[in-house]
Amino acid sequence: MKKPILGSLLTLLLVGATAAPAAAAAAPAPADDRPAVQAVDFAGTVALSNCSGSVVRMPDSEPTDPALVMSNGHCLESGFPGAGEVVLDQPSSRTFELLDAAGDEVTTLQASKVAYATMTDTDVSLYELTSSYEEIASEHGIEALELSADRPSEGTAISVVSGYWKRVYSCDIDGFAYELREGDWTFKDSVRYTAACDTIGGTSGSPVVDDATGKVVAVNNTGHEGGTDCEINNPCEVDENGDVTSHPGISYAQQTHTIVPCVGTGNKIDLSAPGCELPKPGEE
Structure with a gap:
């Protein structure tokens, strides 16, 4: 996995993780000669204890919906889900440091639950927060990132x-x-x-x-x-x-376009919704 920074037994599975604590030497700059894309910044992204993530909304999410944070399934605080395992609506009090456009931390967000997570077919976790999109925007001036409903193309x-x-x-x-x-x-x-x-x-x-x-x-x-x-x-x-x-x-x-059909009214995960092909609990 590419890859959490861990202080638990999972470090035994990850090459190099034990040598890279959060306060370790700064990451090397990405090797890319293209001009920086000014439109892309850190607003709406979050720092987890061991990974990265972002506050995300669906195309049809409402301002009053509880906000969602997206990261990887292998970034769960409970450890890697097993092959074929799906985590659904599990209580969580995990916290996330919300960043502004410059990459400065503006507040700490808190989860109420893991709404969905798996490492089968994909590698994703979705945390439901105790705050709504409206509250985050009004209190901190940060808007959520929108998930595209369309499959990306080669060369993008x-x-x-x-x-x-x-x-x-x-x-x-x-x-x-x-x-x-x-x-x-x-x-x-x-x-x-x-x-x-x-x-x-x-x-x-x-x-x-x-x-x-x-x-x-x-x-x-x-x-x-x-x-x-x-x-x-x-x-x-x-x-x-x-x-x-x-x-x-x-x-x-x-x-992530596969996530969009699976999130219904109120930002609730609905794995039975038309077009939803995310793995379901009990499937092999």
Whole structure:
């Protein structure tokens, strides 16, 4: 996974995590010669204790709805969900540091529950907050990032915005992996970045923003660190014919347009809604 900063037993699973506490040396600057995209900043992103994330809204979310924070399933405070496991409506009091456009912390947000989380097919967590979008905007001047309802395209210019490191990685969508296998987990239709988005530990859960629209199209989650293919921190791609390839040094994200049909009135998760294809509890 690309990757939380952890102080628990999960560090035994993650190469390099034990050497990168939150107060460690600053992350290296992303290698990208393209001009900075001024429209993409840190407003609405959050820093978790071990990962990055963002306050997100659906296209039809209402100002009075409880706000949602999106990160990775592997960033849960309870640890990695097992293959095939879905977490739904579990109480949580986790906190998140909300950032403004400059990357300064403006307040601490609190969850009421994990609304949804999984590492099956995708790698996502959605926390429901005790605050509404309206309250966050009126009290702190921060608007949520909107999830795009559309699948992104190859060649799209994107920014990976890490609230943990307060860094923006800029690159393009290089293509898509039919299946991405990493340890016990399989992700489907994953976004593959071009090399400039060389994300590091702590960027897990960062929103991937389409530079042209400003909307979120994916959530950053993993990358190949040059070790044994298909193992933790070294995902491999598997195509429709079962052929396996790997791309050392390349990072990936999970698409988020699949979330939109699964969030209904009041920002409540509805896995039975038309068009919702997120994994459900009890499915294998």
